[in-house]
Amino acid sequence: MEDFVTPSELPYELPDFAQIQVDSLVPAFRTALADHAAEITAISQNPxxxxxxxxxxxxxxxGQMLHRVLAIVFNYAGTMATPEVREVEATVSPELAAHVSDMLLNEQLWDRVQAIPAAPEGSEEEALQTYWRRRFVRGGANLSAQEREDLRGIDAKLATLTTQFGSHLQASTEATAVLLTDESLLEGLDEKTKRRFAEDAATSGQQGWLIRLGLPSVQPVLEELANPEARQLVHEASLGRGGQQNQETLLEIVRLRARRAKLLGYANHAEYVTEVETAGSVDAVEELLGQLTPAAVANAWGEFKRAQDQRNVTLSATENASGEHDQPMTAADWPYWSAQQRAEELDVDEAELKKYFALDRVLEDGAFFAAQRLYGITVTPRDDLAGYHGDVRVWEVREGEDSLNPGAEIGLLLTDMYARPTKRGGAWMSSFVDQSNLIGQLPVVVNVLNVAKPAAGEQALLSMDEVATVFHEFGHALHGLLSDVRYPSLSGTSVPRDFVEFPSQINENWALEPDVLRNYAKHVDTGEPLPEHLAAAVTKQAQWGQGFSTTEFLAACWLDLAWHKLDAQQAEQVTDVEEFERRALEEAGVDMESALAPRYRSAYFNHIFAGGYSADYWSYLWAEVLDADGFQAFVDTGAARGGVENKEEQETAIDPDDVRFAGDRFRRMILSRGATIDYDDAFWMFRGMQRSVEPLLVRRGLTGAGGQ
Incomplete structure (x- = not known):
């Protein structure tokens, strides 16, 4: 049995998952907590x-043992959340919050931190000093004795409530999976998808076809279900998740966050959060959102009308449309009719297109191949090492033969790609071991997705959104793997939320770069490359429906800010979650209830009420500004084509040295530096100019209005 006292003896300190027992985690955590508390006491009382x-x-x-235990607890809570694991998380979270509060409110320790002279400007030491001083102040180090006690209580209660929100959401999402027993409702689905839904039903002890739900409001299956009744059942189930219990929980979370902000001297929680982001202020965030909202909404309504026209024309030519002729098009219908319009205009059969995007090829011949070209690294399987679940694969990352240190170890990557009932929805990257030159540790990171697991002997085939997600999460992994800093608190992805998405979103661009696409987009059965007309359609498809996707995302951003701009008094006055949502979306100008919902409604907004994105969901968009503008640096140096569709330009060879030169610059200036840099300066040095929002407006088709 793993005791966590000493590092794992496996390569790279990979946890020995076979030796870990869930019932040992809480005792191990409490031992680790006591050890860390003793270490903090020794530091603070050092004569x-x-x-x-x-x-x-x-x-x-x-706190090395504590880190080892928590890496397991929080990974399991997201990927293998059995009732036993949920109970462990519910126990650990408030005790950990209390422990962290005790550390940050330790007056002797705070005195020592303040006594250290200022480190040299621009050094890694200055970054670490700023990190710790800011952390103490934001943790209440300057509060009075009574205020400190109040803060301790708030932090402990918040840890409990956010855990409850996430646990109930996962249980609610499982419970609201839609069981269809009438096969006619499955019209539009291919046989492979129907078999998978039937297997899911059988696994859960039911007969029929079980449609499990993902995190966002709009479920991908809506694009395929031809029956309007089936679409409505799925959409209503999606919007109803979380229910009254999570509404009550989130109201208490909002009130406590507002109280904590007031205690620490901030007007509201949003102000508290944005202070440490690269955006710097709520005003700067709202300025960005305001630049995008009017055009996005106008484009969305234009897209809705075009999909509605497509529907009306199609139904008028259909003798038996189940009475759908007489019904208005709803938010449940829009994804289906938009998909029909897209397939017709781009001449794409989605089921056929997926056959060119088998998961293994996308990962190995796509994401890994692009990284090898850019950074000179190799990613090879370590089948001798086991993950925490049978679906998890382990990969070793090393420097390539043409690097300055050929074959040098970089770290391990774990990939956990398939959905399962005990896994939280969505996709993410986390770590078991953080890179640190001080401690002498190399990184062990994990990419988690929720791709539908194929039947035995078959391969998982991906949608274009899923392809982008593979590249996105591997971008996060590269940020952790290629880190080269001394201090673990500044390592890898330990950067502001509105910067952490920059490397991952930059990495998405390589999915559609012609040279990379050509390497991995091959037919699952024949191995034939993606035909030219489909390759062109894939590029156009990436720009499809930007009004819809931008507006649903902006609606979630505005909703997040609305909750967290409430001051303590205002937060106490809100009692009706749905009415608050309605007013918030109306005031932001994104109230399109009849056509679309926010990407997440409050009761299932896991990012902000159970994850780390409270008052920060907008950070994805801020990072996309950096991405849309920053990727031009690769284009300018000849390392990328930037989505060029001209066939002659695609066939013009790109010099591998140009690719490597640009990749090495990005690695040196961004990926390797963690939180040791001034983020604006780093972007300016890489890009050669200050960031601009214009490339994002062009990318999302927001320089005009009215749809595609």
Whole structure:
């Protein structure tokens, strides 16, 4: 049985998952917590004068056992959330919050931190010093004794409530999976999808076809279900998740966050959050959202009308449309009719297109291939090492033969790609071991997706959204793997939320770069490359429906900010979640209830009420500004074509040295630096100019209005 006292003896300190028992996690956590508390006491009560080594480096070196335990607890809570694991998380979260509060409210420790002289400007030491000083202040170090006690109570309660929100949402999502027993309702689905739904029903002990739900409001299956009744059943189930229980929980979370912000001297929680982001202020965030909203909504209504016209023309030519002629088009119908319009205008059979995007090829011949070209690294399977679940694969990442240090170890990557009932929806990257030159650790990171698991002997075939997600999450993984810093608190993805998505979104661009696409987009059965007309359609498809996707995303951003701009008094006055949502969306100018819902409604907005994105969901968009503008640096240096559709230009060879040169610059200036950099300066140095929102407006088709 794993005791966590010492690092794993497996390569790269990969946890020995076979030795980990769930019932041992809480005892191990409490032992680790006590050990870390003793380390903090020793640092704070050290009779020697405060020095860099006995204070900051001691803090960075402390808590190694605690980190090992928590990496398991929180990974399992997202990927294998059995009732036993949920109970572990519910126990650990408030106790951890109380422990962190005790550390940050330790007056002797705060005195030592303040006593250390300022580190050299621009150094990694300055970044670490800023990190710890800011963390103490934001943790309440300057509060009075009574205020400190109040803050402790708030933090502990928030840890409990956010865990409850996420656990109930996962249970609610499982419980509201839609069981169809009439096969006629499955019209539009291919046989492979129907078999998978039947297997899911059988696995859950039911007969029929079970449609499990993902995190967002709009379920992908809506694009395929031809029967309007089936679409309505799925959409209503999706919008109803979380229910009254999560509504009550989120109201309490909002009130406590507002109280904490007031206690710490901020007008509201949104102000508290944005202070440490690269955006810097709520005003800057709202300015960006305001630049996008009017055109996005106008485009969305234009797209809705065009899909409605497509529907009316199609139904008028159909003798038996189940009475759909007489019904208005709803939010449940829009995805289906938009997909029909897209297939007709782009001449694409979605089921046939997926056959060119088998998961293994997308990952190995796509994402890994692009990284090898850019950064000179190799990614090879380590089938001798086991993950935490049978679906998890382990990969070793090393420097390539043409690097300055050929064959040098970089780290391990775990990939957990398939959906299962105990896995949280969505996709993410996390780590088991963070890179640190101080401790001498190489990174062990994991990419988690929720791709439908294929039947035995078959391969998972991906939609274009899923292809983008593979590249996106591997971009996060590269950020963690290629980190090269001394201090673990500054390692890899430990950067502001509105910057952490920059490398991952940059990496998405390579999915559609002609040279990369050509390498991995091959027919699952024949191995034939993607035909030219489909390759062109894929590029156009990436721009399809930007009014819809931008507006549903913006609606979620505005909703997040509306909740977290409430001050303590205002938060106490809100009692009706649905009415608050309605007013917030109306005031933001994104109230399209008859046509679309926000990407997440409040009761299932896991990012902001159970994840780390409270008052921060907009950070994806802020990072996309950096991405849309920043990728031009690759184009300018000849390393990428930037989505060029001209056949002659596609066939013009790109010099591998140009690709490697640009990749090495991005690795050196961005990926390797973690949180040791000034983010605006780093972007300016890489791009050669300050960021601009214009490329994003062009990319999302928001320089005009009225749809495609």
């Amino acid at each position: 020697e004068e405060p020095t860099w080594e006995n204070t900051f480096e001691a803090l960075e070196s402390a």
